[in-house]
Amino acid sequence: MPDDHGDAALAGRVWRPELGGPSVVAIRPDGVFDISASFPTMRDLCEAPRPAQALRDAKGEKLGALAEFLANIPSDTRDARKPWLLAPIDLQAIKAAGVTFAISMLERVIEERARGNPAAAAAIRGEIVRL
Incomplete structure (x- = not known):
């Protein structure tokens, strides 16, 4: 405690x-x-x-x-x-954790693919939004 x-x-x-x-x-x-x-x-x-x-x-x-x-x-x-x-988690925390994890996972993949290039990262994000 x-x-x-x-x-x-x-x-x-x-x-x-x-x-x-x-x-x-x-x-x-x-x-x-x-x-x-x-x-x-x-x-x-x-x-x-x-x-x-x-x-x-x-x-x-x-x-x-x-x-x-x-x-x-x-x-x-x-x-x-x-x-x-x-x-102590139930409906709210489980939903939030899932959404947060998915966004974090996508951002990690974008950054890995862009290799630190901000313009490339923006282009990848744009492609994801388009899909």
């Missing part, structure tokens, strides 16, 4: 076996709280006008202490009857 985690606005996702799916959670000094009634996805939380404040203000069911979730992360020792932490 960050040194200032007591003052931080920390969000995450957990797998809730009793629900058969993930929930968005607020990680606070006094525990992990399911806030998915207010924010069904991380995308919803991230698109709130003031995400950090929305996270701090969100009410939810206390699921337990953070230590319990951390202890249940390793898949080889996980108790599948208890919730565990997931990657």
Whole structure:
């Protein structure tokens, strides 16, 4: 955890076996709280006008202490009857990562083909746009 985690606005996702799916959670000094009634996805939380404040203000069911979730992360020792932490990404982050990767990949190919020549790079970009 960050040194200032007591003052931080920390969000995450957990797998809730009793629900058969993930929930968005607020990680606070006094525990992990399911806030998915207010924010069904991380995308919803991230698109709130003031995400950090929305996270701090969100009410939810206390699921337990953070230590319990951390202890249940390793898949080889996980108790599948208890919730565990997931990657904090969902719909928004996956889409953004895919778009960012594709653009970065194209730029690398363009630069490699142009061999540092800005005019050649511009011509290649123009050809891609034309296609």
